[in-house]
Amino acid sequence: QVQLVESGGGLVQAGGSLRLSCAASGRTLSTAAMGWFRQAPGKEREFVAAISWSYVGTYYTDSVKGRFTISRDDAKNTVYLQMNSLKPEDTAVYYCAAGREATSLGIRYLQVWGQGTLVTVSS
Numbered sequence: 001q002v003q004l005v006e007s008g009g010g011l012v013q014a015g016g017s018l019r020l021s022c023a024a025s026g027r028t029l030s031t032a033a034m035g036w037f038r039q040a041p042g043k044e045r046e047f048v049a050a051i052s053w054s055y056v057g058t059y060y061t062d063s064v065k066g067r068f069t070i071s072r073d074d075a076k077n078t079v080y081l082q083m084n085s086l087k088p089e090d091t092a093v094y095y096c097a098a099g100r101e102a103t104s105l106g107i108r109y110l111q112v113w114g115q116g117t118l119v120t121v122s123s
Contacts, residue, residue, distance in 0.1 A: 002031045002112055004096045009117030012086055016121070020081040022096030022114055027053060027077055030111045031098035034079045035059075035070065037106075038092035038119075048094070050102035051079060059104045064090075086121045093118050 008020040022034065035050030049070040050059045058070050069082040079096065096114035099107040 002026050002028060002098060004034075004098060004112055004114035006094065006096045006114040006117040009094060009119045011120045011122065013122050014086060014088055016086050017082070017084045018086065018119060020083065020094055020096075020117060020119070022079045022081075024077040024079075024098065030100055030109070032100055033102035033107050034072070034096065034098045035102060035107050036079075036081050036094055037097055038090075038094045040089075040092040043092075045095070047106035049081060050107050052102045057102060059102055083119070086119075088121045088123050091119060091121045 003025040005023045012018050032053045033050055036048040037045050038048050039045040047061050048064055049068055051070045051072055067085045071080045093116040095116045097107055097110055098112050100109035
């Protein structure tokens, strides 16, 4: 089974930037799509961004469009989430995830989750 390890979370002030990394132990058809979800205190987990390994297609939830960029490094089996113009409402635990297909609504056929990395944005 593919394992995912996130890193890059931390504390940043509003308007600042962070880059999250998600390293996959391997790549399979079942994990052809990778992306990010987040969960803020008292809220449900929500989709943030996704990217396909088989085709360079990217998808974002409306609240992060224009601020976040998802990218990949094929050689390292790593997906990144560059987060710019951060807002306090972006504060959450960010989880990397992998599945079969990336879509505008999230990742279909989710197979594996990372452990999460905390992003805190101060006012």
